[in-house]
Amino acid sequence: MLPQQDRFKMFLGKPWCRYSQPVRRLISPRPDTHRDMGYYEGPMGYIPKSAKWYLAEIAEQISIEGDPVNVVHTNLVLVRADSPEDAYQRAMELGTAGEQSYENPDGKRVVFRFRGLHDLNVIHDELEHGAELIYSENTGLDESAIREWVTPKAELGIFRPITPSTGPNYGSREIVEKTYERFPNLRPDDGP
Numbered sequence: 001m002l003p004q005q006d007r008f009k010m011f012l013g014k015p016w017c018r019y020s021q022p023v024r025r026l027i028s029p030r031p032d033t034h035r036d037m038g039y040y041e042g043p044m045g046y047i048p049k050s051a052k053w054y055l056a057e058i059a060e061q062i063s064i065e066g067d068p069v070n071v072v073h074t075n076l077v078l079v080r081a082d083s084p085e086d087a088y089q090r091a092m093e094l095g096t097a098g099e100q101s102y103e104n105p106d107g108k109r110v111v112f113r114f115r116g117l118h119d120l121n122v123i124h125d126e127l128e129h130g131a132e133l134i135y136s137e138n139t140g141l142d143e144s145a146i147r148e149w150v151t152p153k154a155e156l157g158i159f160r161p162i163t164p165s166t167g168p169n170y171g172s173r174e175i176v177e178k179t180y181e182r183f184p185n186l187r188p189d190d191g192p
Contacts, residue, residue: 048122048124051122053080053123053127054079054087054091054120055076055119055120055121056076056079056094056119057074057118057120058095058098059072059114059118060072060098060112061112061113062168064109065108065110066108070168071170079120084122091117103172104170104173107173110172
């Protein structure tokens, strides 16, 4: 957590929040003090110079030979970096490193192509149980909208049953074959 004095700084006249927001100026008792408080300067959100962890949303496009339908994944990944610029460079490297191509079980070429970053945010808290990683803000929600917005336990990702993708088959032929070698009972009757 940040020191109590930092929790009540004001951004653009609104109560300060600890997360990266586009801001143009920091409102503090002395406007020049933010340089001495360990913040990065410039037209970016509040980012303490001590920040070491960032969350990158990496966008990748998956194309399957002969299929006009593509698949786009947004992968949320943890990035260790010493500055916002370092975080950007390291996130870009992670995205590029994820590019690959292989053959799917149908014998079609699958290509994963890094398209860029959807977003990049700083993590202010230490990485431990209960640390806030990121937040979103919604205003003006009435009670019924809030009830609809909150997901019942059975519908949370970790409790939902696995459902097969309805899109193109971007599975790896090599991995599928190795799985069937090790677990032959999983092979469908019409097998690849």
